[in-house]
Amino acid sequence: MSIIEFRNVSKHFGSLKVLDEVDLTIDRGEVVVLIGPSGSGKSTLLRCINGLEMITGGDLVVDGLSVLAGNARLREIRQEAGMVFQQFNLFPQLTAAENVAFGPRHVRGVNRTQAREQALALLDKVGLKAQAEQYPDSLSGGQQQRVAIARALAVKPKVMLFDEPTSALDPELKQEVLNVMRTLAEEGMTMVVVTHEMSFARQVGSRLIFMEHGKIAVDGDPRDMISAPTNPRLKDFLRHVH
Numbered sequence: 001m002s003i004i005e006f007r008n009v010s011k012h013f014g015s016l017k018v019l020d021e022v023d024l025t026i027d028r029g030e031v032v033v034l035i036g037p038s039g040s041g042k043s044t045l046l047r048c049i050n051g052l053e054m055i056t057g058g059d060l061v062v063d064g065l066s067v068l069a070g071n072a073r074l075r076e077i078r079q080e081a082g083m084v085f086q087q088f089n090l091f092p093q094l095t096a097a098e099n100v101a102f103g104p105r106h107v108r109g110v111n112r113t114q115a116r117e118q119a120l121a122l123l124d125k126v127g128l129k130a131q132a133e134q135y136p137d138s139l140s141g142g143q144q145q146r147v148a149i150a151r152a153l154a155v156k157p158k159v160m161l162f163d164e165p166t167s168a169l170d171p172e173l174k175q176e177v178l179n180v181m182r183t184l185a186e187e188g189m190t191m192v193v194v195t196h197e198m199s200f201a202r203q204v205g206s207r208l209i210f211m212e213h214g215k216i217a218v219d220g221d222p223r224d225m226i227s228a229p230t231n232p233r234l235k236d237f238l239r240h241v242h
């Protein structure tokens, strides 16, 4: 059953067309990896899903709700889709546990004790139980990103969106974040991931999408697309990311 549907979606920034009549249906439990050259519209596509950017044409439906400007239920839609950014974006003045408890307390109205208990359980899940009382600046980048994943999970989203989650990390720290993402995928979370990590795409992705100039150029099985790309521009792109 589908959870995300782009129907003829366009997105303009002024006269610049960044998404060009995109049709895309994502089913529950899929792990969709988005790749493509810089400026092809990957981040924008992702950001439209939770209403961080508003589409300018067509229709976008997430879990039955239209993501349109002026929709009174936009807040609800934003909670359906948790987002993890390249630059972690944790609250620096809050501990790891407080960062994770923030959404449930202030968005979902969960009480303090319950929000804290849940936060500790999520930190445990991402391997950071011992760091619960630490502030972001005392954590490594990989640890901060795992806190950011726990924070996004805390509001119980139906979809997780990742925008180059490991691009800001040193190689040795990337893997710990990718492992957490792999576990989430194995648990059945629907995920849309912009990444250059081709081994993640091959091993964890259920679907790979290659974007070009705001359009979906290739959409298929990651293993086939990576091992035997037929589209010449995809082939060229893969040569550069490998």
Ligand SMILES: Nc1ncnc2c1ncn2[C@@H]1O[C@H](COP(=O)(O)OP(=O)(O)OP(=O)(O)O)[C@@H](O)[C@H]1O
Binding pocket: 013, 016, 018, 036, 037, 038, 039, 040, 041, 042, 043, 044, 045
């Ligand atoms: N808020 C904005 N205002 C104006 N132009 C924007 C805005 N956000 C993105 N763009 C432009 O839209 C195009 C697509 O950007 P987007 O970030 O979606 O691409 P991308 O494929 O994710 O690229 P990258 O791999 O470099 O992150 C780019 O030309 C970018 O400059």
